[in-house]
Amino acid sequence: MTETQMPETQLPQPATRLSPAQITNLANIIRRAARSEILPRFRNLTEGQISAKSGPEDLVTEADTAAEAMIARGILRIFPNAVVIGEESVAADPKLRIRAAEAELAFIIDPVDGTWNFAKGVPLFGVILAATRFGKPIFGLIYDPITDDWIWSSEDGPALQSEVGLLPRTLSTSKTTDIAKMTGVVHLSLMPKDVQQKFAPLIPDFARITGLRCSAHEYRLMAQGAFDFTLSSMLNPWDHAAGALITARAGGVARFLDGKDYDTATTEGTLLTAPSEATWTALRDKIAPAFGL
Structure with missing residues (x-):
């Protein structure tokens, strides 16, 4: 090299x-x-x-x-x-x-x-x-x-x-708008057990829920349009700060489920990234009840 x-x-x-x-x-x-x-x-x-x-x-x-x-x-x-x-x-x-x-x-x-x-x-x-x-x-x-x-x-x-x-x-984020056709990264095992239980029934509503044990490649695929959304409650800034920005500049949205824009000072909450404003809202409305929102 x-x-x-x-x-x-x-x-x-x-x-x-x-x-x-x-x-x-x-x-x-x-x-x-x-x-x-x-x-x-x-x-x-x-x-x-x-x-x-x-x-x-x-x-x-x-x-x-x-x-x-x-x-x-x-x-x-x-x-x-x-x-x-x-x-x-x-x-x-x-x-x-x-x-x-x-x-x-x-x-x-x-x-x-x-x-x-x-x-x-x-x-x-x-x-x-x-x-x-x-x-x-x-x-x-x-x-x-x-x-x-x-x-x-x-x-x-x-x-x-x-x-x-x-x-x-x-790079550009995904153009998928149908939730039933979406592939998402969900760090389910890192979420509280009660949230896991509430989110689990939603899994069949998506095309695929997956995870790579690697935020670097999850965000790379998000920005390239291969993944349709990511969802994480483990808010380590070294995992998310770069990916949240890159996703947004690729045309997507990176916000916490309560609607607050991403920042590294926030230590509690759930970060949802999506390929567009409309898709973020649709996903938030579907997902938020599992988190008591």
């Missing part, structure tokens, strides 16, 4: 503090971290390099911690005054999440999203990076180390998919 080439003339000019050159640098930092800290460890981890955090399904590996540290160092070289947090640093100090939500500029890293897949040798994982301003996403990038491509967007630009040596292509 060679260094990513993203000529500035190919990038939309964002009305944010991130310039095209800075975006290019961020993409390169993530690609370098994937090549040096993530991919060499894929299917090459020893038992001692994998451990559990909150439970046996919540894993962390040596690749997670090493990649997060490398990406954080690279970001701080470009943005020395920014708050930089990652999934693993917040696990060690939960107060960092609040600090990031209150910061004028914060970067949020998920160094290996889909760690369970990664640790089990399943090639379905990614790196997620979001920039936020006072908790509102202003930039998001989701990188797939296996295919070496990334989707990304700024707060006022299109959602794009980029590959080395090729011009970026614009």
Whole structure:
């Protein structure tokens, strides 16, 4: 693999503090971290390099911690005054999440999203990076180390998919409007048991309810129009901040079921992303009673 080439003339000019050159640098930092800290460890981890955090399904590996540290160092070289947090640093100090939500500029890293897949040798994982301003996403990038491509967007630009040596292509959310034909990602096992029981009878009303154990690829497929909606009550900002922004810039909607727009400060609630305003409303009306709304 060679260094990513993203000529500035190919990038939309964002009305944010991130310039095209800075975006290019961020993409390169993530690609370098994937090549040096993530991919060499894929299917090459020893038992001692994998451990559990909150439970046996919540894993962390040596690749997670090493990649997060490398990406954080690279970001701080470009943005020395920014708050930089990652999934693993917040696990060690939960107060960092609040600090990031209150910061004028914060970067949020998920160094290996889909760690369970990664640790089990399943090639379905990614790196997620979001920039936020006072908790509102202003930039998001989701990188797939296996295919070496990334989707990304700024707060006022299109959602794009980029590959080395090729011009970026614009992404669009699904055009499906019939709920009976929709495929949705629902993190059902992570929801309270009473919600699971209330939501379960709704499953046959959709074409398919699924999950990939990887927000990176779930949001990639959402922005590409392959999935019709996502629903999650586990509101970790490293999972959702980039994907919520990219989905919105691809033509979709990302809101909590109570109607509030997505932000990283919200820690309780349920996030629903949908391909359009009308579809979001239809899905919310169908789903909300299961959550007591």
